[in-house]
Amino acid sequence: MKCGLVAADGAVLHRETRPTPREAGGRAVLSALLETVVELAQKAAADGHRVRAVGVVVPGIINAERGTVSAENLAWSDTPVLAELRAAIGLDQQVLLAHDVRAGGYAELRQGALTGTTNSLFLPLGTGIAAAMVVDGKLVSGDGYAGELGHTRFVHGSAAEQCACGQWGCLETIASAAALARRYAVRTGRVVDGAREVIELLAQGDADAAVVWREALAALTDALVMYTTLVAPTRIAIGGGLVGAGETLLAPLREGVHARLTFQREPEIVAAELGEEAGMLGAAWMAWDRVAADESGEETV
Amino acid sequence: MKCGLVAADGAVLHRETRPTPREAGGRAVLSALLETVVELAQKAAADGHRVRAVGVVVPGIINAERGTVSAENLAWSDTPVLAELRAAIGLDQQVLLAHDVRAGGYAELRQGALTGTTNSLFLPLGTGIAAAMVVDGKLVSGDGYAGELGHTRFVHGSAAEQCACGQWGCLETIASAAALARRYAVRTGRVVDGAREVIELLAQGDADAAVVWREALAALTDALVMYTTLVAPTRIAIGGGLVGAGETLLAPLREGVHARLTFQREPEIVAAELGEEAGMLGAAWMAWDRVAADESGEETV
Structure with a gap:
């Protein structure tokens, strides 16, 4: 706490x-x-x-x-x-x-990476993935239910794993910090110390780390394109443990989203500022x- | 006009x-x-x-x-x-x-199928697909950009067709009234008089009509599950030409969405009331x- x-x-x-x-x-x-x-x-x-x-x-x-x-x-x-x-x-x-995630988004909106926006998204990638949505100047509540971007499906077909929530192929099963560590361990038989170690291995040129990282990026790109199309944020602030990777995470997300958008308004993709x-x-x-x-x-x- | x-x-x-x-x-x-x-x-x-x-x-x-x-x-x-x-x-x-679609949603909110809701969705399935989102009691604008559910991806892999918007696999390419007629014609070589004729053929037991219909339903179910997870509507009003199919459309959507949800709040799925x-x-x-x-x-x- x-x-x-x-x-x-x-x-x-x-x-x-x-x-x-x-x-x-x-x-x-x-x-x-x-x-x-x-x-x-x-x-x-x-x-x-x-x-x-x-x-x-x-x-x-x-x-x-x-x-x-x-x-x-x-x-x-x-x-x-x-x-x-x-x-x-x-x-x-x-x-x-x-x-908690909506509160984090509120803080980012008041004093952090989302300051001055009226349509934006706070997306912490930690043990799980939830989102705080800012729409037309207000933090969305949806009676407490809104923002569960981590439990929307971005893995399809036989690659989809069952999520703790009971659904299959949730973003959280492939792109959370916990998922990266788990998927690396399953793939290599080697238990790692969280997503941080996967990011270190990636920097060292580890091929398995590159695969799980690429798969996470692909799903995240899909999710950001979907969110941009539906809700039209001008800025997306990524938080949580995964953003420790810095530009290794943010640069390919920006490039991937940019390449996919056609008529949509392109959001800035930045790191959240307030951390834990x-x-x-x-x-x-x-x-x-x-x-x-x-x-x-x-x-x- | x-x-x-x-x-x-x-x-x-x-x-x-x-x-x-x-x-x-x-x-x-x-x-x-x-x-x-x-x-x-x-x-x-x-x-x-x-x-x-x-x-x-x-x-x-x-x-x-x-x-x-x-x-x-x-x-x-x-x-x-x-x-x-x-x-x-x-x-x-x-x-x-x-x-136009947001205005339609506003009318459904004021005097139609969404009366009394604070979190809901108006989704007309016509020539194209756009959506009017009601979030925390307000119609979402997103500076004019929000609600493009028809241009989010719900067809994956080799089945994805390019959309008029330039993206691939948009909901609109498989589940709009226009897509149903086009996909039936491509499949059978027989040009039909819009989605209405596809719905008639479906009622007559036409196997090709059943296939394009089932594919449209699967993508729509995915879209409604995603929307429900992210934005938590209590009611979804389907409009446009396709809702002419009545319970043939609505009943399997309800069943499909119900079967997929785990922790989410389940929305009512109803026909829009105000038509054209x-x-x-x-x-x-x-x-x-x-x-x-x-x-x-x-x-x-």
């Missing part, structure tokens, strides 16, 4: 990382979250700050009406996270619950925006 | 259809449009109505800032349609320029909404 205390201007006053006790089950994960929030609030008070709002982002599907979260990774199923948070921290603070802190910063921005909206009497987002 | 006079409550006071002189070139098409608008305004005045706004929808890419339209079908390339319209009808009326008038009604709704927004001092949409 990446967490911190963030001032209204986006300055990070304190940051820390805590373990997520996944193996202990959903209740333990929730308890660890509540404990973290309470302890951070105590630390803020001890440091002389006033906590105005708490932003929590999770890798799951949020039911905004009921304040519940379903997240396979955390063993949560319609878990009443919002109510538990409110009970734990008291009623003086605003509490905001959001999807994007989700935390987005949680803070969303929480502060909620405070500002409340103060101005506007409807909350 | 489908045109009419529409009251503020959506009642159609007059409707007519005029030819589009495509073969005479872009200037002739524009002149015919201007003439139509002027004559309809005169008719309205003669009937004792006051024209408050003119809504014009076109099958092309609109540059909202400059009021220009590019539309291959009409031989328009950055043609200053808005300025010409304003010059032709005078400055007393609001003029609104919009994309959707674009005209959408133009009118958009124009009236512009008038209402002006009167209330709000920003125009």
Whole structure:
């Protein structure tokens, strides 16, 4: 869990990382979250700050009406996270619950690679792949369901593998950081230390690394062309572990997308800027925006 | 050109259809449009109505800032349609320029099959395929570029044909009404009277009609699954000539989409309700909404 205390201007006053006790089950994960929030609030008070709002982002599907979260990774199923948070921290603070990737996209939009755009995409390629879509100036919610670009099909026929989601040929099965490491290991029988090692092997001229990399690039290119055709972003910010490859990733994506587009508006393809802190910063921005909206009497987002 | 006079409550006071002189070139098409608008305004005045706004929808890419339209079908390339319209009808009326399919979607949202939805899709399958996307309660514009679902790739490998747009394997090459008729003719050597005849042959048990139909359904199912995963609509309204097939089209799409979804929210798949008038009604709704927004001092949409 990446967490911190963030001032209204986006300055990070304190940051820390805590373990997520996944193996202990959903209740333990929730308890660890509540404990973290309470302890951070105590630390803020001890440091002389006033906590105005708490932003929590999770890798799951949020039911905004009921304040519940379903997240396979955390063993949560319609878990009443919002109510538990409110009970734990008291009623003086605003509490905001959001999807982690969408929060990351919000941070990139507010202070990162997507600043100034009205139609854009934040696409972190990490353990999984999800996307934050900015459409006509707003971050898309789709009642919590939108943005699952990682679970759209870009591998066809006999090459398609089954995804953890149950579908076949999802982008995530071929182009996530986890997929690159897994596919390299399956291909060579050699277990590697994540996508980072595959990228190192690629730089050293390893032929198997080149194959799994090329396959990932082909699927990603397809996905960006599809997204560009359907939603017309002016900028696409790639994040997550894979973007550690830098231009090795970005240059062929740009060339591949450019070569495929005919009538569409061509997006810039850039690296995301906020790295692993994007989700935390987005949680803070969303929480502060909620405070500002409340103060101005506007409807909350 | 489908045109009419529409009251503020959506009642159609007059409707007519005029030819589009495509073969005479872009200037002739524009002149015919201007003439139509002027004559309809005169008719309205003669009937004792006051024209408050003119809504014009076109099958092309609109540059909202400059009021220009590019539309291959009409031989328009950055043609200053808005300025010409304003010059032709005078400055007393609001003029609104919009994309025809998005306007159709707006009408379905206001009075048709998408009424009451906040995340939904209008997908007319006609000569071509474009889509109107409703996301978080708003019709998506993407600066005029969004919604080109017909030009995303759902035919792969050697089966992919080149599309008029220059790309390969577009949905439009296999699942538009025009594609069905063309593919049946190519397969059998027998020219048919549009998709309608293919649908009739299908009902009569024609094996070739069954093949082209099945291929269209497979690509459409893929497209709806992709769209559902990415944008999470609660309802999808299919329009255009193909929906004349009714449940022959809709039932297998529903079954196909249902069978493929795993974690996604399943959308209703229904027939659009407004038929060929959707674009005209959408133009009118958009124009009236512009008038209402002006009167209330709000920003125009």
